[in-house]
Each structure stands twice: as C-alpha cells, then as structure tokens.
Amino acid sequence: MSAKSLDAHGRWRNITVAFRVSPEEDEQIERLVRLTGLTKQDYIIRRLTEQDVVVQGNPKVFAALRKEITALTDELHRMEARDQLSEGATEVLSMIGQIMAGMKEVS
Numbered sequence: 101m102s103a104k105s106l107d108a109h110g111r112w113r114n115i116t117v118a119f120r121v122s123p124e125e126d127e128q129i130e131r132l133v134r135l136t137g138l139t140k141q142d143y144i145i146r147r148l149t150e151q152d153v154v155v156q157g158n159p160k161v162f163a164a165l166r167k168e169i170t171a172l173t174d175e176l177h178r179m180e181a182r183d184q185l186s187e188g189a190t191e192v193l194s195m196i197g198q199i200m201a202g203m204k205e206v207s
Contacts, residue, residue, distance in 0.1 A: 128188045134164040135195055155199050165199065168192055 107113050121129065133143045136155050146153050155161060175189050 124188070128191065131168060131188070131192055132195055135161065135168060135192070135199060137161040137164075155202060161199075165196060168196060172196075 104112070104114070129140070129144075133140045136143055136153055137158055137160055138146070138153070143153065145151075172189055172193055179189075
C-alpha cells in the first residue's frame with residue numbers, strides 16, 4: 101500500500117466520487133479540460149464548487165487552443181449550409197472566447 105500524503109493545500113484526498121457520462125459528454129469534458137491546462141480532477145472540482153477556472157497560458161494550453169480553433173473552423177465550414185452549430189461547439193467556442201479575453205487583459 102502506498103504512503104498517504106497531503107495535497108498541495110494540506111488536505112487529505114481519500115474520498116472517491118464517480119459518475120457516468122455518455123461518450124459525447126466525455127468528449128466535451130475532455131475538450132474543456134485540455135483548454136484549461138488543469139487536471140480533470142481539478143477542473144471538475146472547480147466547476148462543481150463554482151470556483152473560477154483560471155487558465156494559465158503554457159505550450160500545452162496554446163496547442164489545445166490551436167487544435168480546437170482548427171476543429172471549430174472546420175465545423176463552421178460544414179455547418180455553413182445548415183446555419184446551425186452543435187451544442188458542444190457552442191460551449192467550446194464560448195470557453196475559447198473567455199480564455200482569449202482573459203489573455204487580452206493580462207497583456
């Protein structure tokens with residue numbers, strides 16, 4: 101058995117919380133987690149406890165942003181004829197907008 105240790109804030113994290121999601125929900129959560137640069141655990145805890153999700157710019161986050169912007173651009177081209185975006189794309193686009201606005205404020 102591994103030795104018990106405290107997290108960075110001096111807390112014992114010994115309770116497991118698990119829940120099921122659909123493949124689509126999983127992909128949406130994964131995309132949002134990649135855009136923040138946080139661990140999935142930290143992202144979910146912050147969202148559930150209504151804490152701010154602060155994105156720290158780093159190469160990993162910039163790569164995720166570039167990938168998501170490229171994917172959204174492709175989806176926008178596909179959706180152009182139907183004049184409609186998927187719900188997941190709308191949420192990711194909103195998150196990217198918030199991140200970009202935050203990056204602008206820091207500059």
